[in-house]
Amino acid sequence: MLARQRQSLILDAVRRDGAVRVSDLVERLGVSDMTIRRDIGQLSRRGLVARVHGGATAPEGRSSEEPGFLAKSSLQTAQKRAIGAAAARLVTPGSSVALSAGTTTVEVARALLGVAGLTVVTNSPRVAEVLHEPARHDRTVILTGGIRTPSDALVGPVAVRSLQTLHVDWLFLGVHGLDADAGLTTPNLVEGETDRALIAAASTLVVVADATKWGVVGLSTIAGLEEVDVLVSDAALPVQAQAVARERTGRLVLAGDPVDGDEGSSSADSEERRP
Structure with a gap:
């Protein structure tokens, strides 16, 4: 050939x-x-x-371009695992948790498998598959309806309506991009609307995003940085971005470098809170 x-x-x-x-x-x-x-x-x-x-x-490069789940799943895999582990440690047994779609939130879901008594709401079939265990009677998984996007999110009016009556303790939100001016963004307008419904349903918003997401701007803004209660990223987040995150978000958590053999451990994570 x-x-x-x-x-x-x-x-x-x-x-x-x-x-x-x-x-x-x-x-x-x-x-x-x-x-x-x-x-x-x-x-x-x-x-x-x-x-x-x-x-x-x-x-990549166009603000309306939406990479598929498979494309994103091969990127920053170790960092996403560490971020997922650090994010999951925020959750206590018996909590209600929402997870958006995305490859990083799938890692959060895997890390939550050891937390007892959870009620989970998600618009991600992949997250639901990770957390669904028929033998676990202490866990409830609720999957919203909706139209499936290239990133494997269920979005649209059906998803939004199902979220409008719900109230959860935590939302773990994956994003296409993070930017000081544009905030949290997505290339998909309908997914942005569904993400905003997830935010409205949650008491605490936790954004999980590896360092490569900083400076990326999608077509639609989901929320401003000031609305983020906790940002969980990795140690490669640029120093300038860390300064912006400390000033604009409630709390910055940098997951430990898994390459150093301490993937996601508490001692390897660093935290900064907004004054």
């Missing part, structure tokens, strides 16, 4: 699924790891894909 044909197949897969893995392409196309990486490199230089560890994703 010619390089042009391989690259066309790779590009089609990225456009269809949002991301591809080198290992999958090696098996599918019957060529070497090096050949696939060279093809991805050429596509990346042409601006057709973005290179990531282990594969390629659709290129």
